[in-house]
Amino acid sequence: MDIVKNIILTGGSKGLGLEIATYLLNSGYRLHVINRSMPKELEQLQKKHSDKLFVHLFDLENAAELLGFLKTKFPASEPIHGFVNNAALAYDDIVTNLNLESLEKMYRVNVFTPMILTKFVLRNMLYNKISGSIIHISSISVHTGYKGLSMYASTKGALEAFSKNTAREWGQRGIRSNALVAGFMETEMSGTLSDDQRNRIFNRTSLKKPTSKESVAAMVEFLLNEKAASVTGQNIFVDNGTI
Numbered sequence: 001m002d003i004v005k006n007i008i009l010t011g012g013s014k015g016l017g018l019e020i021a022t023y024l025l026n027s028g029y030r031l032h033v034i035n036r037s038m039p040k041e042l043e044q045l046q047k048k049h050s051d052k053l054f055v056h057l058f059d060l061e062n063a064a065e066l067l068g069f070l071k072t073k074f075p076a077s078e079p080i081h082g083f084v085n086n087a088a089l090a091y092d093d094i095v096t097n098l099n100l101e102s103l104e105k106m107y108r109v110n111v112f113t114p115m116i117l118t119k120f121v122l123r124n125m126l127y128n129k130i131s132g133s134i135i136h137i138s139s140i141s142v143h144t145g146y147k148g149l150s151m152y153a154s155t156k157g158a159l160e161a162f163s164k165n166t167a168r169e170w171g172q173r174g175i176r177s178n179a180l181v182a183g184f185m186e187t188e189m190s191g192t193l194s195d196d197q198r199n200r201i202f203n204r205t206s207l208k209k210p211t212s213k214e215s216v217a218a219m220v221e222f223l224l225n226e227k228a229a230s231v232t233g234q235n236i237f238v239d240n241g242t243i
Contacts, residue, residue, distance in 0.1 A: 085134075089106045091103065136178075146201070186210045
């Protein structure tokens, strides 16, 4: 890269988020991770990349306070080149057990705060005349049904619609927006499933195995850089060919 690019990543402390953070740092990006806590894995990564990794602690459930927080951490004069929306809260249950409080909490983390962050990032890109890239991590559950994931999938489906329309609104200014539709991976979020449940999910894919976190991270990096200059408004599937 000719210049060091500033990227905001939400949820970079474990699982896929930690994989994305590591991949982007190794690719030369300057990374700003917004995270609720500072677990040892993220702390170790920061020590290794002290000149390129900056952690900002914030609970993304506090949607009403997010914009004020962002203004204190990211002055308009510091250009933001990309935003990777990875943080997500999983509220899994069948629809007949729907709990409004849990549903609203999930929507604040999975939908409302990403929208506010997108607004903030877009304004920064416009101010600094940046042809930037916005990536929302979505889920294959939006496109193929899984018992207990209706409510979670609805949040990711909302993001996909939001991303596509963002791409149409701001494409003429060189700003791209895509949703990366990730398949089921071996992460803490899927760790609550039994071996039988996981195997049945993985057997629904063409490759009959979990989606590789490194493969998803590599696609994130591709979508951030100029090689993907003509890719916008898309749902990019990295899911082992789920059928």
